[in-house]
Amino acid sequence: MVKLLSKIGAFFRNVVVLKWAVQFIFLGGLIALIFNYLNIAVGNLANTNIAFSWGFLGETPGVSIAEGLYTLPKSGLQMLQTGMLNMLRITVTGIVAATFFGTILGIARLSNNYIVEKTATSLLEVVRNVPLLVQILFFQALILSLPRLEVYDVGSVLFHASSKGVALSWPNRQDGAWMFMLYFLITIYISNRVYKQRVKLLEEEGRETKPFLWSFSALIILLAAGWFGGYRIVGIIGFVSGFISQGLELLPGLFYQALLSILAGYFSFRSVRKQIQSKRSGELQGKYSDDDYFKMIITIVIALIFIALMFAPVGQGIAKFLVGDEPTFKSDWGLPQFFGGISNALDWSITGTPYELNMAEIQQVGTTKFKRYSNEVGKSLTVGYFATWMGVVIYTAIFISEIVRAGIMAVSKGQSEAGLSLGLRRSALLRLIVLPQAVRIMLPPMGNQYLNLAKNTSLGIAVGFPEVVAVGQTLYNQEGQTLPVFLIWMIFFSTVSLTLSSIVNYYNRKLKIVER
């Protein structure tokens, strides 16, 4: 008896046991806490007659959005899509612009010229120390204080500003724009190949092959050919996808269920085979630890669960969605529709130049005396968009300038001296020695700033720019579903952050020093 007691005592004094016991108690407490609050939430929601549901995504919200893809959304989903697209619009253009201005400012802060350096520094100190929201509101107030469009409709060919917003000349998409875009990507790929080919030739034969000149002229020639009708060659893809679409229409839902199951089985098989193979060589020959068995079993179990799910209602739902016969959230979403869309966009019977440069027109609104900028031609930036964009870009550019400055200063002086002693010109020194090393230091904090920019676009709500948070707020004011909207925000922002950080990480890995 005593022996047993002392054994139990020893068991509870064991560090490993204690460690895990504490953790499980913590986890249990946490789960209990969360469960408790969720219970309260469910009860409260039931009491107020707004039970948690995703139904609002399909219902017509009955509100209009100031700008974006659907100004009169037919469903909650379309409304959120509009908000997300608006947010992405600012994020993507903002990142490009902020990087550009930030780099210029960062170099200006390193300038030998006293006035340039002091100007850049004072701009930095002003922008960095004022809340972004105040800046955005100030830009809004500035635009709103301009003359009204009705009295002040004389503008230049390129630029026009009034209390309605800012209008610019802009290359407007024509019918062939999608095809040209794809063509453009293909051209870039080809010129890249040309560059690599010439570099290879240079390395093999040791003669000057002018890789940059070659690839650049290839790009120009191909683009010129494409602009005047050559882009229609991309229509082949559209033609093929039309066939694919028709073929996919014939397939039943069961096909997708089977396909996904086979894929899951294949991947789990491959993963297990890889684990077995990794043990087959070297000293570990055929020796499996418990951990390895555990991993293999888990892989197989996950695959089996996945296959089982594929033939459960979940899998049938996914298959139905992919077939696209029944409208989900008021529109057909399936694979045939997807390929059909591609074949419509890439139709080789389209002619004409892909883009046309237009200035935004000033139109009468209906029969009223009010005027507005047209949406169809040219580019008009609404007050909300302009204020948010300006605020976010300047604010981020300032932080990027600090990063650029720190990055360039962190490259040790010996590096540039070594480059100079090799007889490199200043431009070549900057391009070949300083910048590649500086970029390596700059990238991770730069990625952080991009994330901040993406999150800061949510301040557009203060100036009436319908980005995802503003749209979500309108939506839950309409429907009362605060929790689902909050979850959508969370998922959306996480996706954007993950995408951005994986892009940055990709370049980071690519630029990392390869050590022996």
Add this chain to the structure above:
Amino acid sequence: MMNIDLKKQTRVIKENLFSSPVSTLLTFLTSYIMISFFRGMFGFATAPDKDWLSVLNNMQLYMVQAYPESDFIRIWICVGLGFIFSGLSVGLWETGEKTSLSKLCLTFSKIIFGIIFLTLIAPTTSVIVSTATGIREQVDVFSYAERIPLLSILLGLLVVFFLLSKINLNFNKSFLVSIYLFVPIVFLWLMKIPTIKLDAENQRVFPDPLMPIANSTKIPWTLIWMSFVAAYLIGIYFKNKKQFKTAVSISWVLLPLLIFSWIFKKPLIDLNELIRNDIPVFIGFLLVGVLTIYFINNKIVEKFYGYYLGLLVIVTLASLFLKVILLVKAGLLLLLLFSVIIPAVSTSAKGKRSLTIVWIVSLTTTAFLLEGGTSTTQIVVPGSSIFGGFSLTWLLAIFGTYVSFPLGVLLALGRNSSLPIIKGVCTGIIELVRSVPYITWLFFASVTMAVFLPDGVEFNLIVRVLIVTAFFSGAYFAENIRGGLQSIPKGQFEAADAIGMNTVQKTSLIVLPQALRAIVPTLVSSIITGFKDSSLVTIIGLFDFLTIGRMVIGNQSIPINFIGHDRENLLFIALVYWIFTFTLSRRSMKFEKRLGLGER
């Protein structure tokens, strides 16, 4: 000073501005941009359609929103306490650097030269949008005739400073703060500003009559300045007293708590209750604690200490469920915590003394906070809270930091822990919180959080915002602190292990002090970000500093309305935020230098 080496100056200018054709071009281009920017801003600010009285006339609203005027003495005390402690700190931590009057005069002369230059290049006209036609038109703003008096005053000051610079006088560099603060005080007494005056029919009298600043503003500020100087001198006097320094640093931590819970709130205290219950309870706890500290080494006490602790645990737990006054519960908890710590710390007489001080301070603070915080306030404010305007901004910034910093430390330690579940949970919390923008969390506080609260429990919106802010900035603090934790070399951990420290000792004595010291700059920038981010609460409708300027002032009705003067107010708000954040960041840079960061 007067023999300026002309050749040397020309060379310096040539090197800095005209070293190459590109540099020359850049110099002219940037100067042109800067000058036209200044001219634009100046024209913008002085154009007749701007009404700066919309800012000046609403200063009270900006600072405290609807706080009743009869209780303004409390706010003056708050501000005064802040200044007194700043004065003490400046005096106590002064480095002994010397500066001379002539140097100071040189600085002032440079500023005056700058102002003269700006006055000369200021524009004479400005463009406004006419209210009648809606078309842009030019108006005169600042004619050359108007500049002559200003220029003559500036030149006179220049002569005064030149004469003053002849006096040979040296003083401590830290004294400069008092001098810089003296300048606005002088302006307060000398300046006359336009004031809004209403006639018999409640119409605004044009032009606005010039009047001196009200005594209710001038006199408190002068008194505050005087107490600042006095505190500075006291600080210098006690410079070498270490206890005094410790007391002041602790006061900096406790001061905001005191201000918000006691001075700002004007608690309604039942004197009868206080004498009958609270004071005896307080003295009782005080005695028990002190006695425990002093008799801890006694043989008999040592023998029965375990039983005493057990009893204390049971009594404390019981008190939590019994109906006793809050002070008893808090006191018992504190006593329990203290009794657990005592045997581990107190051995020598010196240790006992410092423990006693800690005990008295912590018990007094708790009692004070409970008295002030739990009692109802006597200040009646229309609307939801007595905090509004700048006081709300400060409340959010300070308490956001207060709550989120410890949370951030805990999360960072959790994320760095070797226990996988705790690590996973902490990582999850940090990433979840950081994944969405602050504004969505504010919406969570204002609309969604109520869903999660049990029936009958309701929090004020400010409290909900504080909870959310604690988590949000806590997650960011945690990431910063994690960076600091990673910067500690492995040898430190191994050394701590080698002398037999346990995890708690290792963390609190070896790891955290080094980690926190390494990240002072990032922590300060996080605090600045928190201060700036507090402006976002305007979107969910709290009446903070920004909301006052953006919404409240524009919506004032008869007799005075300031519709359409957003830009002036926004510029003023930006200026105020700028002054505070800029000062904070400059101070932190100096502090870093003193800590010797980045010099190893």
